[in-house]
Amino acid sequence: MDKKRWQEVERLYSSAVERRPEDRATYLAEICPDPSLRREVESLLLHGSEADDFLQTQALEAAVGALAYELVGGEASAALVGRTLSHYQILEKLGAGGMGIVYKAFDTRLKRPTALKVLPPDRISDPDRKHRFVKEARAASALNHPNIVTIYDIDQAEGIDFIVMEYLAGATLDNRIPDQGIPIAEALEVGIQVADALAAAHSAGIIHRDLKPSNVMICDSGQVKILDFGLAKLVEEPSIKAGEDSRADSQQSTSRTGEGTIRGTVAYMSPEQAQGRKVDARSDIFSFGSLLFEMACGQRAFSGDSAGSIIAAIIRDEPKPLGQIAAGIPADFERVVRRCLRKEPERRFQSISDARVELQDIKEQLEAQRDAGPLKDSARPAGPAWLPSVQGISGALVVVATLIVGGVWWGLRSPEPLPKFSPIQVTKSAGWEGQPAFSPDGGRIAFASNETGNLEIFVTDWRGGTPQNLTENAAQDEYPTWFPDGSAIAFVSDRNGQTGIWKMSQLGRDPILLIPSGSQPAISPDGLRLAFVVAGGRGYSRIAVSPLAELTRIQILTDDEDGPFDHRDPAWSPDGKSICYSTRHNLWSIPASGGTAHPLTEQGELDTDPCWSPGGRFIYFTSYRGGTIALWREAIGWGRAERLTLGTGIESQPSLTGDGSRLAYSTEGPETSLVLRRRSTGTEVELSSQVRDRMASISPDNRSIAIVSSRWARDFQLGLQPLENGDVTGPLQPLTDQEGILSQPRFSHDGRWIAYYLIQSTSRDIWITSVSGGPPIQVTSSPASEGHPCWSPDDSQLAFTSDQGGPLGIWTVPVPAA
Structure with a gap:
C-alpha cells in the first residue's frame, strides 16, 4: 500500500460518505472495481466520524504505510551475504526489523558472532529513515540491562550505515505463542522480564513505541530480551513524569516524530499512537497489555480485516474478556491486562514498574498454590513443581509418581528449588524391569522384565503388589502397549524366529501375530491404526502405520529427510492426527496420514521415549542433557523444556494415566555398577558404581x-x-x-x-x-x-x-x- 493508494481511499471515502448509508454499497460497486480497495473504504465508512479524524490528520495513511513497510521489508535483498563490512563478515540474513535488515555476522577481530542491522539498500538515500536509524543506535546503546539487546558498535563502511549488536540464539515470542496461548506462569515470567527492560528504558527517557511479540526474543538460555528500539523516542526532559503536561516537550517531539505521524505496528499501538497524537511511556504500557493478552490466550487484543478496522477497534472497542477465551486465567492477571489497556492514558498504570509489581505478586500467589490437585491440561497449569526422591534402589525398576501442580514454569530463568516427595516403587524383583505402560483406566501397569531369565510381559497394580506374568514364553517379549479399550495388549516378540508385533488379551491369552517384521507398537486413540518401527531402505529404522483391519497395507511415513539416524518410539497425539517419534537429534512429529515432518524439540539434544499429555498440550520425554539422563516436559509450540527429575537414577520411559494425574517411569538406582569378571575364576570386581560410567x-x-x-x-x-x-x-x-x-x-x-x-x-x-x-x-x-x-x-x-x-x-x- 503506497501513498497514492491511500489518497484514492480518501477520495472514495469522501465521495461515498455524502450518500445515504443504504446507497453507499451500490455506489462504491459502480465507481470502484477493485474489491480490496472497496473493502478498505467500507471499513472506514463503518467507523464514521473516527475515520474523518484519521484522514484529516493523515494518521491512517501513516499507519498503513508503516504496516506496508513491515510487509515489504521481509522481501528486501540479501545481497550483502558473503561480503565483509569493516571487520564484520556477513554470514546470513536473519530478517527485517522496524528500522532495517538484520544479518548474522562474525567479528573477525574479536572472534565472536554478532548481529548487524543495516538500512535496506533501496532506502539508504532516505535522510529521515537514516536519521532515525542512527537515533535507534544511540538510544539503545545508552541502555545497559540484561533484558535489552546489547549494542556493540555503530559504524559505516562502503557507504552503508549499520549497528553491531549481540547475536542472540533463540526465537522471537511471536514464534513461541501457540493458538491457545502459553501457560500463565510462562506469560508472567516473560511479562516480568519485559517490564524490567521497559522500566530501565523509561527511566532513561526512552520510549520503545513498537513493543510487540516479534520484538521480544526468548533466548535459548531462557533469558528474555527486547529488540529493535527502531522507533524509540528520546524524551528531552526525563524528569517529566508520565501524565504531566509539557508544551515545550510536545513541540520538540513534533519535530522528531510529529503529531499526525504514526510509527509502529498497527495491532499493538496505543489509542493515542494510532491517532498520531503525542505519546509518552504510558503508550508502551498499553502495548505491554496487548502483549500480555496475546500470550495468555493466543489471540490479539484488537483485530480486524483491515488497518482501518484495527485502528478503530483500538480507539473504540474493549477487548473480549480473557476468561471468555481461555480457561484458568487468574482474575488478578486479567485485571492487570485490563488496566494496561485502558483507552485513557491517565487510567492506565502510570509506571511500568507498578505493573511489574502486580505481576510479581500474582506469580508468588501461584507458587503458593502447589497443592492445587492433579495435572489437567484444561486448567492450564504452570507445570509440576516436583522431583522424585529415590534412595537405596538397585537395578532397573518401575516407579509411579503422583503429579502435583506447582506454580513455577521452568526454563525462562534460573530454576527455583522444587519441593521433593517420595514416589512409589512399584516393582521390586532382582531382575531388570522397564518399559512401563499405564492401562487406559490408570489402574494397572504393563511392563517388561527379565526376572525369569528372559524378557516377559508382566502386569501389576499401579500401587505395587505381585506382578502377573502374561507371556510365560521362552521367547524375548517386550514393549507392551495397551489397546484404548483396555481389552488387549500389543507387544514385541521373537517367538516365531523373527522379531514381530503380537497381540494378546489383557490376561495374556490367545496371542496372535500382527506384523511379522516390526517393533515398538503404538495403537491410535481410536483403536483403528497401528504405528510401529520398521527397517528403512538404508538400514535405519523408520516409522510406519497400518490399519488394524488391513495389516498388510503398510505405509512408511518417515524417510531420510525426517530426522537423522534411526526413527523410533512412535507416540500418537491424543487427537490421532500426528505421531511423535525420536531420532538422535530432537523429537519429531509427522502427520499420521503422511506429509512433512518437523522437530517438536529444537535444542538438538538426545530426546527419546515421547509421551503425550492427555490434552495434547505437552510432550513428556527422556533426554540426555547436562550429563544426565532424566525426564523432561515441553509445551507444544513453546520451545522451552522443563526438567522433571534429577537424573540421579537414569529416569526414562515415561507413561501417563488418561487423566494426567500419575506418571510411571523406569529408573536405575545409584548402585548400578561396571563390573570386571574374571573368566578363569568367575569372580567379580566392581570397577565403578557411578551411573555416569x-x-x-x-x-x-x-x-x-x-x-x-x-x-x-x-x-x-x-x-x-x-x-x-x-x-x-x-x-x-x-x-x-x-x-x-x-x-x-x-x-x-x-x-x-x-x-x-x-x-x-x-x-x-x-x-x-x-x-x-x-x-x-x-x-x-x-x-x-x-x-x-x-x-x-x-x-x-x-x-x-x-x-x-x-x-x-x-x-x-x-x-x-x-
Missing part, C-alpha cells in the same frame, strides 16, 4: 580399561582406568573432551590407540585417540553416518558400518596414525 573396553595387556563417562564433561567422553592385577589403581584419566556424544570404544591390538564413533549434531564419524594423550584424530568425515569401529589384525585399517552410497554396509579405511 558405561561401555567398558579392556586393553590387550589387561592393564587398563577404556570407559565412556560424563564425570568431567557435559556429554559422554572417553576415559582410561588403570588396572593392576585386575584391581582398580588410581583415578579415571580423561582422554577426550569433545563436543558431542562418544560411543563404542575399541582398543587397537597393540594397545596404543582407541577407536570410537562420535555423534555431533546430525553427523556420526569414526575417531581415534592415543592412550598416552594428545588431540583425537578424525578418521572419517563423509556426510554418511558411520559407527561401530573394528581394528584389522595389523592395526593398519578400521572396519566400520556406514550408509554411504545406500543401505547400511561394512566399509574399511586406512588408519594414518598407525
Whole structure:
C-alpha cells in the first residue's frame, strides 16, 4: 500500500460518505472495481466520524504505510551475504526489523558472532529513515540491562550505515505463542522480564513505541530480551513524569516524530499512537497489555480485516474478556491486562514498574498454590513443581509418581528449588524391569522384565503388589502397549524366529501375530491404526502405520529427510492426527496420514521415549542433557523444556494415566555398577558404581580399561582406568573432551590407540585417540553416518558400518596414525 493508494481511499471515502448509508454499497460497486480497495473504504465508512479524524490528520495513511513497510521489508535483498563490512563478515540474513535488515555476522577481530542491522539498500538515500536509524543506535546503546539487546558498535563502511549488536540464539515470542496461548506462569515470567527492560528504558527517557511479540526474543538460555528500539523516542526532559503536561516537550517531539505521524505496528499501538497524537511511556504500557493478552490466550487484543478496522477497534472497542477465551486465567492477571489497556492514558498504570509489581505478586500467589490437585491440561497449569526422591534402589525398576501442580514454569530463568516427595516403587524383583505402560483406566501397569531369565510381559497394580506374568514364553517379549479399550495388549516378540508385533488379551491369552517384521507398537486413540518401527531402505529404522483391519497395507511415513539416524518410539497425539517419534537429534512429529515432518524439540539434544499429555498440550520425554539422563516436559509450540527429575537414577520411559494425574517411569538406582569378571575364576570386581560410567573396553595387556563417562564433561567422553592385577589403581584419566556424544570404544591390538564413533549434531564419524594423550584424530568425515569401529589384525585399517552410497554396509579405511 503506497501513498497514492491511500489518497484514492480518501477520495472514495469522501465521495461515498455524502450518500445515504443504504446507497453507499451500490455506489462504491459502480465507481470502484477493485474489491480490496472497496473493502478498505467500507471499513472506514463503518467507523464514521473516527475515520474523518484519521484522514484529516493523515494518521491512517501513516499507519498503513508503516504496516506496508513491515510487509515489504521481509522481501528486501540479501545481497550483502558473503561480503565483509569493516571487520564484520556477513554470514546470513536473519530478517527485517522496524528500522532495517538484520544479518548474522562474525567479528573477525574479536572472534565472536554478532548481529548487524543495516538500512535496506533501496532506502539508504532516505535522510529521515537514516536519521532515525542512527537515533535507534544511540538510544539503545545508552541502555545497559540484561533484558535489552546489547549494542556493540555503530559504524559505516562502503557507504552503508549499520549497528553491531549481540547475536542472540533463540526465537522471537511471536514464534513461541501457540493458538491457545502459553501457560500463565510462562506469560508472567516473560511479562516480568519485559517490564524490567521497559522500566530501565523509561527511566532513561526512552520510549520503545513498537513493543510487540516479534520484538521480544526468548533466548535459548531462557533469558528474555527486547529488540529493535527502531522507533524509540528520546524524551528531552526525563524528569517529566508520565501524565504531566509539557508544551515545550510536545513541540520538540513534533519535530522528531510529529503529531499526525504514526510509527509502529498497527495491532499493538496505543489509542493515542494510532491517532498520531503525542505519546509518552504510558503508550508502551498499553502495548505491554496487548502483549500480555496475546500470550495468555493466543489471540490479539484488537483485530480486524483491515488497518482501518484495527485502528478503530483500538480507539473504540474493549477487548473480549480473557476468561471468555481461555480457561484458568487468574482474575488478578486479567485485571492487570485490563488496566494496561485502558483507552485513557491517565487510567492506565502510570509506571511500568507498578505493573511489574502486580505481576510479581500474582506469580508468588501461584507458587503458593502447589497443592492445587492433579495435572489437567484444561486448567492450564504452570507445570509440576516436583522431583522424585529415590534412595537405596538397585537395578532397573518401575516407579509411579503422583503429579502435583506447582506454580513455577521452568526454563525462562534460573530454576527455583522444587519441593521433593517420595514416589512409589512399584516393582521390586532382582531382575531388570522397564518399559512401563499405564492401562487406559490408570489402574494397572504393563511392563517388561527379565526376572525369569528372559524378557516377559508382566502386569501389576499401579500401587505395587505381585506382578502377573502374561507371556510365560521362552521367547524375548517386550514393549507392551495397551489397546484404548483396555481389552488387549500389543507387544514385541521373537517367538516365531523373527522379531514381530503380537497381540494378546489383557490376561495374556490367545496371542496372535500382527506384523511379522516390526517393533515398538503404538495403537491410535481410536483403536483403528497401528504405528510401529520398521527397517528403512538404508538400514535405519523408520516409522510406519497400518490399519488394524488391513495389516498388510503398510505405509512408511518417515524417510531420510525426517530426522537423522534411526526413527523410533512412535507416540500418537491424543487427537490421532500426528505421531511423535525420536531420532538422535530432537523429537519429531509427522502427520499420521503422511506429509512433512518437523522437530517438536529444537535444542538438538538426545530426546527419546515421547509421551503425550492427555490434552495434547505437552510432550513428556527422556533426554540426555547436562550429563544426565532424566525426564523432561515441553509445551507444544513453546520451545522451552522443563526438567522433571534429577537424573540421579537414569529416569526414562515415561507413561501417563488418561487423566494426567500419575506418571510411571523406569529408573536405575545409584548402585548400578561396571563390573570386571574374571573368566578363569568367575569372580567379580566392581570397577565403578557411578551411573555416569558405561561401555567398558579392556586393553590387550589387561592393564587398563577404556570407559565412556560424563564425570568431567557435559556429554559422554572417553576415559582410561588403570588396572593392576585386575584391581582398580588410581583415578579415571580423561582422554577426550569433545563436543558431542562418544560411543563404542575399541582398543587397537597393540594397545596404543582407541577407536570410537562420535555423534555431533546430525553427523556420526569414526575417531581415534592415543592412550598416552594428545588431540583425537578424525578418521572419517563423509556426510554418511558411520559407527561401530573394528581394528584389522595389523592395526593398519578400521572396519566400520556406514550408509554411504545406500543401505547400511561394512566399509574399511586406512588408519594414518598407525
